[in-house]
Amino acid sequence: MTSAESTKLALTIRAVVHAALRVVFEPLRIPSAEGAAIECGDKKIRVLHPGFAIASMDYEEAAVESLNRGVRARHPCGACHVETSEQHATGRHFPRRTISEMKAMLQEALAAKTLKAEKEILQKFGSYLLENAFWCLEHSNIYLALCYDILHSDDLGKLKKLFKLLKVHLNELGLGGALNEVFSTLPPYPGLKHFNSVTTIEYTDGNTMFHIMKVLKWKLDHPKRHALTHVFEDIKEKGSLINSSTRTGESMIQEIKASCYQTNGKDTDKGVGH
Numbered sequence: 001m002t003s004a005e006s007t008k009l010a011l012t013i014r015a016v017v018h019a020a021l022r023v024v025f026e027p028l029r030i031p032s033a034e035g036a037a038i039e040c041g042d043k044k045i046r047v048l049h050p051g052f053a054i055a056s057m058d059y060e061e062a063a064v065e066s067l068n069r070g071v072r073a074r075h076p077c078g079a080c081h082v083e084t085s086e087q088h089a090t091g092r093h094f095p096r097r098t099i100s101e102m103k104a105m106l107q108e109a110l111a112a113k114t115l116k117a118e119k120e121i122l123q124k125f126g127s128y129l130l131e132n133a134f135w136c137l138e139h140s141n142i143y144l145a146l147c148y149d150i151l152h153s154d155d156l157g158k159l160k161k162l163f164k165l166l167k168v169h170l171n172e173l174g175l176g177g178a179l180n181e182v183f184s185t186l187p188p189y190p191g192l193k194h195f196n197s198v199t200t201i202e203y204t205d206g207n208t209m210f211h212i213m214k215v216l217k218w219k220l221d222h223p224k225r226h227a228l229t230h231v232f233e234d235i236k237e238k239g240s241l242i243n244s245s246t247r248t249g250e251s252m253i254q255e256i257k258a259s260c261y262q263t264n265g266k267d268t269d270k271g272v273g274h
């Protein structure tokens with residue numbers, strides 16, 4: 001797929017998802033602004049404003065929901081304004097996107113006189129020429145709600161891939177021995193495994209991988225690395241990460257899929273519900 005084709009596909013996916021979300025959000029649009037009388041668990045009726053405080057998902061899904069251009073964009077984080085080359089700087093604070101500036105960006109891009117000017121405006125924000133469906137809900141902010149997810153950001157599968165790439169790279173540079181020396185000469189530390197020849201490890205379990213990654217201070221400009229920048233802010237604003245982890249939902253997807261395949265493909269809600 002050429003770069004133009006993949007951009008077109010990404011745009012189509014985002015247009016379809018946000019059109020669907022607008023339909024889903026429509027019944028919530030007015031109550032989110034004006035409130036709705038709802039009977040709560042304690043039988044008391046309260047005026048509530050439906051909305052969302054936490055949006056927990058993997059990086060690709062977050063890019064779709066925030067209308068971000070994804071990993072190859074100059075600004076690849078849906079939540080903030082970090083530049084690609086700054087993603088390794090996890091100690092730095094990057095300002096969150098705001099709904100008003102993203103709306104202003106869209107208006108500016110729509111009013112651009114040339115395609116080139118339109119593209120430049122969109123690229124400056126790593127976004128697309130689309131209206132975000134989340135904007136229709138009052139008191140909700142998708143950029144603030146996007147949250148550090150322990151399942152996807154700390155995923156061991158990714159660490160294994162990262163370690164494999166690092167070994168190939170170091171071996172090409174003739175530095176494999178140096179890495180082994182770093183690992184083998186580390187002083188013992190409680191709870192930390194010792195490795196004499198880390199570069200010869202081919203297949204290993206997640207726990208060993210976790211120990212290897214604890215030792216390695218890898219420095220990469222990658223969205224999963226950058227996600228760490230938001231972790232403390234997310235905990236302060238949204239509570240313990242266990243509450244926003246997608247781990248529970250992800251395992252449910254398998255069960256829902258299995259139930260769905262047992263239906264005749266029509267009116268699946270009832271079939272899956274049983």
Ligand SMILES: [Zn+2]
Nearest residue numbers: 077079080082
């Ligand atoms: Zn960010």
